[in-house]
Every structure is written in C-alpha cells, then in structure tokens.
Amino acid sequence: xxxxxxMIKQTSEKEIASAKELKxxxxxxxxxxxxxxELTAVLRGMxxxxxxxxxxxxxxxxxxxxxxxxxxxxxxxKLKQELLNKKIESEKIDITLPSTKVRRGSLHPVTRIIEDxxxxxxSMGYDVVQGPELETDEFCFERLxxxxxxxxxxxxxxxxxxxxxxxRTQTSSxxxxxxxxxxxxxxxxxxxxxxxxxxxxxxxxxxxxxxIEGLVVDKKERNVSLADLKGTLEVFxxxxxxxxxxxxxxxxxxxxxxPSYEVDVTCFKCGGKGCNLCKQxxxxxxxxxxxxxxxxxxxxxxxxxxxxxxxxxTGIDRLAMFRYGITDMRYxxxxxxxxxxxxxxxxxx
Ligand code: DAH
Numbered sequence: 480x481x482x483x484x485x486m487i488k489q490t491s492e493k494e495i496a497s498a499k500e501l502k503x504x505x506x507x508x509x510x511x512x513x514x515x516x517e518l519t520a521v522l523r524g525m526x527x528x529x530x531x532x533x534x535x536x537x538x539x540x541x542x543x544x545x546x547x548x549x550x551x552x553x554x555x556x557k558l559k560q561e562l563l564n565k566k567i568e569s570e571k572i573d574i575t576l577p578s579t580k581v582r583r584g585s586l587h588p589v590t591r592i593i594e595d596x597x598x599x600x601x602s603m604g605y606d607v608v609q610g611p612e613l614e615t616d617e618f619c620f621e622r623l624x625x626x627x628x629x630x631x632x633x634x635x636x637x638x639x640x641x642x643x644x645x646x647r648t649q650t651s652s653x654x655x656x657x658x659x660x661x662x663x664x665x666x667x668x669x670x671x672x673x674x675x676x677x678x679x680x681x682x683x684x685x686x687x688x689x690x691i692e693g694l695v696v697d698k699k700e701r702n703v704s705l706a707d708l709k710g711t712l713e714v715f716x717x718x719x720x721x722x723x724x725x726x727x728x729x730x731x732x733x734x735x736x737x738p739s740y741e742v743d744v745t746c747f748k749c750g751g752k753g754c755n756l757c758k759q760x761x762x763x764x765x766x767x768x769x770x771x772x773x774x775x776x777x778x779x780x781x782x783x784x785x786x787x788x789x790x791x792x793t794g795i796d797r798l799a800m801f802r803y804g805i806t807d808m809r810y811x812x813x814x815x816x817x818x819x820x821x822x823x824x825x826x827x828x
Contacts, residue, residue: 480521480528480536487517488543495550501558508551518544585823588799589689589811592719593672596691596795599718603711605668605693610653612646612674619647622655623735624774631734636678638686646676650692651735651792654771657694658779665786666697672795685812689795696771696781696788705738708768708789716744716765720802725751727762736769736790747801756806763801766793 491511498504511517522540525533586594597607610618616627625632635648653671661667670693680686693711697703709728716724724745731741744765746757753759768791773783796811803822805811810818 480524480532481539484518484521484536484539484543487511487521488546491517491547492550495547495554498554498558501555501562504551504554504558511547512544512551518547583823585820587811587819588803588805588822589795591822592795592798592802593689593691595719596670596672596715596798599715600670600693603668603714605670608653608657608669608671609673610647610650610656610671612676613640613644614647614652616643616645618652618655619645619649622659622775622778623651624772624778625734629734631732638676638678648677649675649792650690651790653692654694654735654775654790655779658696658776658781662780663782663786666695666701667788668695669693685796685808690792691795691798692790692792694771694788694790696776696786699785699787703788705770705789708770708791711789712742712766712768712791719798720744721747723750726765731767731769733767733769735772735775736767737772739767739769742766742768742791744801747804765797765801766791768792 491507494507495504498507509516513519518540522537525536528536601607619637620629620632621627637648638646640646650671650673653669653673657667657669657671670691672691673689674687675690676687677684678686695703695707695711709726713726716726724747727743728740729743731739733739742765743762745751746754746761746763748754748756749761751761753761757763768789771788771790776783776786776788796808799805799811800808
C-alpha cells in the first residue's frame with residue numbers, strides 16, 4: 480500500500496507540474512483529492528489493514544494529501560499570475576501612438592475685423608462702446624436729425640417691433656447714446672461695432688449685417704477738422720484692409736453730418752487700373768463720414784457753438800470682403816467650414 484501511495488504522489492506531482500490551465504488543475508484536484516479521488520480510495524481501503532499498519536499509512540496519506548494540496552495551491556497561483564500577465568500584455572496602451580486630432584476652429588472673418596478695429600482704435604485713444612440692437616425710434620433716427628417723415632428714412636427699411644421700438648438700422652444710434660451719456664464732457668472718442676438690421680434680402684444685402692461706427696467730439700478750440708477725419712480714415716483703411724490703398728472723398732448727404740462724404744478706396748481687385756468690379760473707375764465705395772451736424776450736437780446735449788467733431792460708419796462685412804478678396808457676401812453667413820477654415824490666424828503669424 481505504501482508503494483501505491485508513493486506512485487500516486489509521483490504521478491500526481493508530475494501532472495500538477497505540467498498542468499497548463501486552471502481547469503486542468505481543478506480536474507487533477509478532483510482526480511486525486513476529491514471524494515472519489517485516488518487518495519481517498521486508499522483511505523477507504525485502510526479497513527483491510529492491521530491495527531499497526533493503520534496509523535502509519537494514515538499519516539502517510541495525510542502527509543501526501545497536504546503536500547499535493549500545497550502544490551496545487553502554488554500551481555494555481557502561478558497559473559493565475561500568468562493569466563494576468565498575458566492580459567496586461569494584450570491590453571498594453573501604446574502611448575507613442577498619435578491621438579485623434581481635435582480640430583481647432585478659427586475666428587470668423589467678421590470677428591477678426593472687429594477685433595483688429597478695436598485694437599487699432601484703442602491704440603489711438605478711443606473707447607470701445609456698445610449699444611442695444613433693439614433700439615428706439617428716437618435714438619435710431621430722431622436724435623440723428625431724422626425726424627418722423629424725413630425722406631432719408633426711406634433708405635433704411637426697418638423692422639419695427641412697436642411704433643416706438645425697432646431693430647436698429649445703423650450703429651449711428653450709438654453716437655446719440657454716447658453724447659447723451661456724456662453731456663458736454665469731452666473729448667468723446669469712441670467706436671462701436673455690432674449688428675444692424677434692415678428689411679432687405681438679395682445677393683448683396685442681408686437682413687442682418689454688421690457695422691462699425693466712430694465718433695469724435697471735442698471743444699471747438701481744439702479744432703477737430705476734416706483733416707483729422709481724413710487722417711484717421713487713412714490709418715484705418717491702410718491698417719485694416721491694405722497698406723497701399725488710397726482714399727477718395729466724394730461729397731454726399733447724411734442727415735447727421737454736414738458736410739457729408741462718401742469715401743471710396745482703391746479697388747482691391749485691380750489695384751486702381753479699372754475692372755468690372757469697380758466699373759472701370761478704379762475706386763470702390765467704402766464708407767460714409769462727415770463733420771457732426773450742429774443739430775445732432777444740440778439734440779444730444781452739446782452746444783454746437785462750443786463743440787464740434789466728426790463721425791464715420793461702414794459695413795464690417797464690406798471690410799472683410801475687401802481685406803480677404805471675398806466676392807460674394809453670402810459666404811459670410813452660410814457657415815460653410817470649407818470657407819471659414821481659410822481664416823486661421825496661424826496663416827498670418
Ligand atoms: N449710418 C450710415 C448708414 O448706415 C453710415 C454713416 C454715414 C455713418 C455717415 C456715419 C456717418 O457716422 O457720418 O448708411
């Protein structure tokens with residue numbers, strides 16, 4: 480019987496050592512140590528032994544069982560560790576792999592013009608101010624020398640909300656608001672940028688667009704003149720649109736300025752030689768400007784005998800088109816990323 484136990488020990492040890500999977504190991508445990516296992520069978524046969532032999536064999540079986548249990552536990556731990564290692568190996572993250580790129584957006588050309596305009600004018604001592612888009616008839620028209628029934632109102636078809644409130648048709652409303660807020664404090668040097676609305680919609684007009692407005696008011700003795708207006712607009716145009724551009728002042732009419740001008744700029748397409756865009760003139764209309772009308776000063780708290788100044792206003796969309804050579808204004812509003820992606824500041828840095 481001792482021989483038999485030793486045989487069991489030898490073969491089982493070999494099998495345990497060569498077990499490759501947890502399942503196989505479990506099978507071995509059942510095979511040798513289970514209720515119907517080989518070692519248990521030996522114990523059962525002990526009844527046929529002599530009383531002297533029993534404790535000897537009994538303790539031998541126990542010894543062997545303890546030993547096998549220990550080997551199985553150790554083997555099990557080893558197999559589990561191997562399994563874990565394999566798992567870690569297969570799930571390893573390769574940190575050298577390039578990640579999926581986050582696509583960076585770019586600023587809208589109109590936003591870029593606004594930011595550049597604000598930077599430029601702040602550098603010249605101007606304040607950047609804001610006004611409401613939902614405006615009163617009073618600030619949008621009346622205080623700008625456009626009383627009810629004035630024919631020049633026809634040029635700005637408007638969205639009225641009530642008889643008194645409308646969506647502003649021009650940022651010139653902020654001129655009146657700034658003067659009222661300052662009453663005879665000088666100098667006023669402000670620009671304002673923002674959305675404006677008119678009832679029009681075709682290839683070159685949108686019902687919503689962007690304007691920029693500038694206003695300077697100072698004491699008469701400080702002589703704010705047309706020369707200052709011209710110099711300011713020259714800096715503005717050359718910094719914002721193109722360094723080589725020239726300006727041309729044409730007499731015009733706006734109710735809130737006297738004298739008034741329409742200001743043209745060298746055609747960006749042909750450089751002034753004449754082409755179909757500028758109708759062979761070499762010039763393109765860019766903005767409206769003039770010296771602040773005495774009535775406007777008076778209505779907004781500044782005595783025209785003591786104060787004077789200039790104002791200008793233009794469409795930001797136009798500026799963007801001129802700067803970037805965009806020929807169709809609708810590109811600015813259709814949110815096509817193929818178009819918008821072309822205005823990454825990175826390209827210019
Ligand atoms: N507000 C005018 C428009 O929308 C543009 C304009 C003209 C603004 C002359 C001015 C100015 O400040 O002096 O057509």
